[in-house]
Amino acid sequence: MPPLFIWLPAAAIALLMLMPPVYLLVRTLESGTAGLDVLFSMRTLGILIRTVVLVGIVTGGCAVIGVSLAWLTLRTDLPFRRAFGLLTALPLAIPSYVFALLVITALGPKGMAQGWLEPLGVDRLPSVFGLPGAALTLTLLSFPYVMLPVKAALQRMDPAMEEAARSLGRSSAEAFVQVTLPLLRPAIVAGSLLVALYTLSDFGAVSLLRYQTFTWVIFIQYETAFDRSIAAALSLALTALAIALLIAESRTRGSAVYHRVTPGAQRTPHIASLGAWRWPATLYAAAVVVLSLAGPMAVLVYWVVRGVSAGEPLDLLWSNTLSTIYVSAMAAVAVAIAATPVALLTVRYPGWVASALERLAYVGFALPGLAVALAFVFFGAAVLTPVYQTTFLLVTAYVVLFLPASVGATQTALKQVSPRLEEAARSLGKTPFHAFRLVTLPLLSKGIAAGAALVFLLTMKELPATLILSPTGFRTLATSVWAAASEAFFARAAMPAILLIVAAGVPTTLLILREQEER
Amino acid sequence: MRSFLHLRPAFALVTLVIATAVVAACGADPTATPTAAPVATPTPAPMQEGSGSLVIYSGRSESLVDPIIQQFADVTGIDVEIKYGGTASLAATLLEEGTNSPADVFYAQDPGGLGAVESLLSPLPSGILERAPDWAQSPQGLWTGISGRARVLVYSPDRVPESELPADIFDLTDPKWKGRVGWAPTNGSFLTMVTGMRKLWGEEKTAEWIEGMVANNAVIYPKNTPQVAAVAAGEIDIGLVNHYYLYRFVTEEGEDFPARNYHPSGGGPGALIMVSGAGILSTTENRENAERFIEFLLGTVAQQYFAGQTFEYPLVEGVNINRLLTPLDEIARPDIALADLSDLEGTTAILRDLHALP
Numbered sequence: 100m101p102p103l104f105i106w107l108p109a110a111a112i113a114l115l116m117l118m119p120p121v122y123l124l125v126r127t128l129e130s131g132t133a134g135l136d137v138l139f140s141m142r143t144l145g146i147l148i149r150t151v152v153l154v155g156i157v158t159g160g161c162a163v164i165g166v167s168l169a170w171l172t173l174r175t176d177l178p179f180r181r182a183f184g185l186l187t188a189l190p191l192a193i194p195s196y197v198f199a200l201l202v203i204t205a206l207g208p209k210g211m212a213q214g215w216l217e218p219l220g221v222d223r224l225p226s227v228f229g230l231p232g233a234a235l236t237l238t239l240l241s242f243p244y245v246m247l248p249v250k251a252a253l254q255r256m257d258p259a260m261e262e263a264a265r266s267l268g269r270s271s272a273e274a275f276v277q278v279t280l281p282l283l284r285p286a287i288v289a290g291s292l293l294v295a296l297y298t299l300s301d302f303g304a305v306s307l308l309r310y311q312t313f314t315w316v317i318f319i320q321y322e323t324a325f326d327r328s329i330a331a332a333l334s335l336a337l338t339a340l341a342i343a344l345l346i347a348e349s350r351t352r353g354s355a356v357y358h359r360v361t362p363g364a365q366r367t368p369h370i371a372s373l374g375a376w377r378w379p380a381t382l383y384a385a386a387v388v389v390l391s392l393a394g395p396m397a398v399l400v401y402w403v404v405r406g407v408s409a410g411e412p413l414d415l416l417w418s419n420t421l422s423t424i425y426v427s428a429m430a431a432v433a434v435a436i437a438a439t440p441v442a443l444l445t446v447r448y449p450g451w452v453a454s455a456l457e458r459l460a461y462v463g464f465a466l467p468g469l470a471v472a473l474a475f476v477f478f479g480a481a482v483l484t485p486v487y488q489t490t491f492l493l494v495t496a497y498v499v500l501f502l503p504a505s506v507g508a509t510q511t512a513l514k515q516v517s518p519r520l521e522e523a524a525r526s527l528g529k530t531p532f533h534a535f536r537l538v539t540l541p542l543l544s545k546g547i548a549a550g551a552a553l554v555f556l557l558t559m560k561e562l563p564a565t566l567i568l569s570p571t572g573f574r575t576l577a578t579s580v581w582a583a584a585s586e587a588f589f590a591r592a593a594m595p596a597i598l599l600i601v602a603a604g605v606p607t608t609l610l611i612l613r614e615q616e617e618r
Numbered sequence: 619m620r621s622f623l624h625l626r627p628a629f630a631l632v633t634l635v636i637a638t639a640v641v642a643a644c645g646a647d648p649t650a651t652p653t654a655a656p657v658a659t660p661t662p663a664p665m666q667e668g669s670g671s672l673v674i675y676s677g678r679s680e681s682l683v684d685p686i687i688q689q690f691a692d693v694t695g696i697d698v699e700i701k702y703g704g705t706a707s708l709a710a711t712l713l714e715e716g717t718n719s720p721a722d723v724f725y726a727q728d729p730g731g732l733g734a735v736e737s738l739l740s741p742l743p744s745g746i747l748e749r750a751p752d753w754a755q756s757p758q759g760l761w762t763g764i765s766g767r768a769r770v771l772v773y774s775p776d777r778v779p780e781s782e783l784p785a786d787i788f789d790l791t792d793p794k795w796k797g798r799v800g801w802a803p804t805n806g807s808f809l810t811m812v813t814g815m816r817k818l819w820g821e822e823k824t825a826e827w828i829e830g831m832v833a834n835n836a837v838i839y840p841k842n843t844p845q846v847a848a849v850a851a852g853e854i855d856i857g858l859v860n861h862y863y864l865y866r867f868v869t870e871e872g873e874d875f876p877a878r879n880y881h882p883s884g885g886g887p888g889a890l891i892m893v894s895g896a897g898i899l900s901t902t903e904n905r906e907n908a909e910r911f912i913e914f915l916l917g918t919v920a921q922q923y924f925a926g927q928t929f930e931y932p933l934v935e936g937v938n939i940n941r942l943l944t945p946l947d948e949i950a951r952p953d954i955a956l957a958d959l960s961d962l963e964g965t966t967a968i969l970r971d972l973h974a975l976p
Contacts, residue, residue, distance in 0.1 A: 203844070207848075207851060207853065208851070208852075208853050209851035209852040209853055210851070306840040307840055307844065309838055309839075309840070319804050319975060321706050321707060321710055322704075322706045322804055322806065323706075323804055323806075323809055323962065323966045323975065326963075327710055327713065327714075405870070405871075406870060409869070409870055409871075409872070411870075469707055469710075472707075472711075473710055473711065473714050476711050476714040476715055477714045480714065480715040480716070480718040480719065481716075481718055484718060487718075487720075488701075488720065563707065566701075566702065566703040566704075566707070567701075567703060567707060567708075567711050569701075571673060571699035571700060571701045571720075572699050572700060572701075574680075578680075578702070579680075582679050582680040582681050582702060583679075583681050585679055585704075585841075585843075586679045586681050586682055586843070586866065588681050588866060588870070589870065590870055591681060
């Protein structure tokens with residue numbers, strides 16, 4: 100039986116996470132068989148296959164880019180590696196529909212790239228629409244989900260085993276593949292899981308790039324038929340798909356141990372020399388930054404300049420920027436607090452309760468934001484009336500939406516902390532809570548911070564729940580981008596989008612600075 | 619020292635929260651709105667205190683209607699709170715909220731959104747209803763049109779000479795348009811047009827049109843804007859859209875933006891005029907303010923704003939349209955009441971059966 104300070108908050112969080120599925124069930128049952136008819140039509144099967152293909156490609160791509168960049172920026176002599184470390188985290192702050200819009204502007208059949216190639220006789224580029232465009236967009240936006248937890252894990256990892264491998268004659272690269280990579284598995288899997296579930300829930304990129312996924316179909320139901328029941332049935336199916344993914348993930352996990360088992364303290368890790376690979380590696384990192392951040396920024400700045408020269412006033416949107424940072428910081432702290440007991444319970448007290456809670460924790464992340472928001476309307480307007488449409492309820496909804504981003508990072512960190520340390524504290528007469536606060540929490544801080552940073556970036560760009568659940572008159576940068584972009588005012592949409600990316604630099608810079616302090 | 623260092627990020631985050639909260643409390647003006655095109659302001663009336671409040675759910679975009687709503691707030695002194703969102707998601711929100719909704723007015727992009735929440739609306743007074751034409755209102759007077767928008771074909775004058783433009787959108791099923799036409803089958807305005815098509819042409823001819831469009835590889839877009847951009851970029855030659863998007867591109871990119879609007883000369887569903895509209899929730903506790911607001915939207919100042927700033931058609935007599943627009947009486951508008959276009963379910967069913975929708 101876990102101590103009270105773990106199971107009580109964990110139970111409260113479980114109740115919270117149950118809200119969306121319960122709401123969806125209520126709405127689905129209301130619809131009779133209409134939802135089931137849509138669900139079991141052959142076309143749904145096609146959409147299911149398309150969704151799974153996209154999830155597979157995006158997750159694989161993100162794992163490769165995320166792990167390689169994490170290693171290059173932390174463990175090698177890559178030039179400008181701190182700058183790369185900062186810049187590669189920022190794509191996470193770009194809303195997917197903005198990125199998709201930029202991809203179309205740049206790579207569309209008659210986009211900017213075609214304009215440059217026109218003198219070479221290229222009349223029309225191959226279509227970016229469908230799977231290629233959607234996969235490219237989501238991969239370039241989502242690889243930081245893998246990179247950030249892997250970096251956190253690399254920083255905590257004891258270099259002793261790597262050193263042992265190297266002293267036994269392995270090269271840096273061999274030691275990385277044979278020793279480090281397997282040790283990073285929990286972080287890679289946690290990050291990939293986030294990518295997979297985010298891809299399941301994304302609407303912006305797939306709708307603009309015309310690739311029909313499950314979430315796209317759910318939105319069609321809300322948009323075209325105003326039919327909440329069919330949308331709810333489909334959302335439940337999406338939940339089932341997400342849970343299937345989670346079960347598959349837990350099968351791969353096994354009972355490996357990731358913390359050091361012998362006494363001793365951690366040393367500064369070895370920095371590998373890239374040698375001849377130095378410049379190709381720099382080119383690769385630069386290419387990722389150009390495609391995922393600098394390119395989009397350039398188009399956005401171009402839109403602003405074009406708009407200003409056409410007489411559009413330049414608005415720095417101070418209040419929107421502040422409210423965005425404010426609510427995102429609140430969400431980051433709230434999610435970090437909520438994630439810690441969940442991570443403790445699932446890592447230290449495994450069993451069916453823990454694994455049920457863990458799966459539940461991921462459900463909100465895989466659901467379309469609108470479905471989660473409507474669940475909060477359903478309960479909020481009727482039962483939680485005093486807090487309905489307050490920042491409090493909005494932040495609570497962010498907890499449901501983004502909990503796994505933090506749970507994953509915290510769990511990974513916890514797996515690298517030996518339970519022997521807590522036991523030692525307990526044997527010296529500390530209560531479980533004291534042992535946690537004095538021993539475990541400080542060791543977890545990097546993981547918790549990495550998770551909080553992730554949540555901060557996610558909250559900044561969140562749209563459907565923010566629109567519906569925020570207090571009336573509350574505006575964030577994301578709502579400003581949406582308000583302008585949805586009416587084709589691109590110049591006006593570009594400024595808040597740029598500010599969104601700049602503001603995303605705040606938590607990422609904090610993390611990077613801390614890395615430097617420790618060197 | 620090390621344990622102190624370990625607490626740094628959490629500490630920094632907390633500091634950040636406190637700092638932003640303080641700054642937000644001192645400096646931020648929560649009612650600040652993004653700058654938009656200037657509005658002709660009448661002589662500023664003195665703020666009347668105690669004029670009460672009004673909560674508006676607006677499915678129309680902030681960038682379009684915020685200036686005129688703020689003007690209403692300034693003139694009346696009413697404390698106006700606005701929740702912006704998509705028309706469909708706000709309709710879903712209103713349905714979930716039911717009788718607990720804090721909203722007084724629902725201002726929607728299209729009649730479909732208003733139709734979906736009709737059970738939550740209460741009749742408007744006749745003084746308001748008589749301002750706008752009957753065809754633009756619910757027969758029970760539950761909502762009224764506020765501004766008009768025309769369905770048009772946006773086309774590339776470079777690639778489609780005027781003589782080749784189809785008189786009726788049915789002609790777009792001709793094989794010569796194969797791969798050259800775009801549509802947005804999930805867009806609310808498009809669905810309303812297809813519902814009108816079913817009324818005007820009957821189910822069979824509508825199905826024939828949809829099949830013809832699918833056979834012609836009509837390029838699917840998520841909404842109107844990308845179609846206008848695609849016509850200009852040369853991706854497609856013709857798009858099925860609402861009229862006003864073109865003028866936003868022209869405003870941003872200049873008069874030589876390579877796309878133009880065309881109202882099918884032979885009329886039919888392709889020349890439909892639709893409306894944005896508003897209704898009052900029956901649970902409102904601010905009925906008087908809600909009525910004042912809708913009256914204001916149908917008044918000369920607001921109607922002039924829509925004509926001048928959002929390139930829409932005014933619905934009341936005596937307000938001039940924007941010089942860029944085709945006058946309403948020159949459009950072969952089919953004679954159909956918008957309230958008859960509420961059967962979106964039937965429309966999505968037929969589109970789904972014919973594989974135009976998933």
